[in-house]
Amino acid sequence: MKVMVIVKATKSSEAGELPSAELLQAMGQFNEELVKAGIMQTGDGLKPSSEGKRVTFRGQSRTVTDGPFAETKELIAGYWLWQVDSMEQAVEWVKKCPNPMQEESDIEIRPLFExxxxxxxxxxxxxxAHEEGLRQTIAMQSSIVQPYLFFSGRCEEALEFYKKSLGATVTMLMRFHESPDPVPEDMLQPGFENKVMHASFHIGKMMLMASDGCGDGTNFEGFRLALSVSTEEECNRAFAALAEGGTVDMPLEKTFWSPRYGIVTDKFGVGWMVMVPGEPN
Incomplete structure (x- = not known):
């Protein structure tokens, strides 16, 4: 079951007094315990009601009132959302919580409707069904899609190439023989034990991932990476660097959507569309 664990406001929280360094550390440790136990889903502290607004509904009318609001004991200073087995379990966890306020305070537990x-x-x-669809949409709004490139045994060479040509930064690299878990028997092509199992690298603001794969039979098909740069000069340089040892599929030229646009396949078989973004309409 899901519960909302509500930290009730007090005079100090409504006055905007911040928690001490000791309390922040204690609450951080408590949150860490909640996370490790699989209890905590989210949680935040709220600023005092003086920085809030209240909307009152009367039929079709809406009245907005600026804070602060007088009923301190009915106000909220923070909350968690927990996934628990029972209200009894939630109560036991709340008992472990440090006092979130300088003075006497209350924490309320309320089950959520399912x-x-x-x-x-x-x-x-x-x-x-409609609500489940909305839940899935919300979940996917925070998802990230990242290109994962397989270089058929040439990953390390490719990373060095992108460092030189595009200023790539490699943030992580692990070889198959360094894997914490043993690689399944017969999965790797002979000689791939020292090849790259996984790497992460940045080009500009985008993170890409890469691997040598399990053998040398991988081909890039059905996609290209779109590289946008700020100036025509940099566009020319990046395009020429990627074309070295590769194939120019469409020379750089002006298009109706870009002052400079071209298509190139680099020497590792990765397709690129290199461009300067056009002016927004």
Whole structure:
């Protein structure tokens, strides 16, 4: 079950008094315990109500009131969302929490509604299906898609090439023989034990990942990397660097969407579209 664990406001929190260094450290350790136990999903502290606003609904009218709000004991100073087995488990965890305030304080635990609670008013499950779709959309909004390149035994050479031609920065590199877990038997082509199992590298603001793969049979097909640079001079330089030992598929030229655009496949078989972004419409 999910519960919201609510830290009630006090005079000190409403006055904007920040927690001491000791309390911050203690709360950080408590949060770490929650995370390790698989309990904590999210949590934050709230600024005092003097920095907030309240919207009152009366039929079709909406009235906005600026803080602060007087009912201190009814205000919230922070919260967690926890996944627990029971209210009893939530209570036991709250008992372990350091006092979040300088003075006497309260922490309230409230279970969240689950869609099953509304089954009687949603007999066909349409609302539940809609909410599940929204949940999946929210989850995917924080996802990241990153290119993962397989170089068929030439990964280290490729990384050095991108360092020289595009100013790439390698942030991590692990070889197959360095893997904490043994590589499954017969997975690697003979001689690949010292090849790159995984690497991460940056080109500009983008992070890419790379590997030698398990053998030399990998080909790049069906995609290209789009490289946008700020000036035509840098576009010319990057394009020429990538074309060295590779193939120019479309020479650099002006297009209706870019003052400088070209397509090149580098010597490792990776396709690039190199461009200067056009002016926004």
């Amino acid at each position: 869609m099953e609670d509304f089954a009687e008013n949603d007999p066909e499950g349409k609302v539940a």
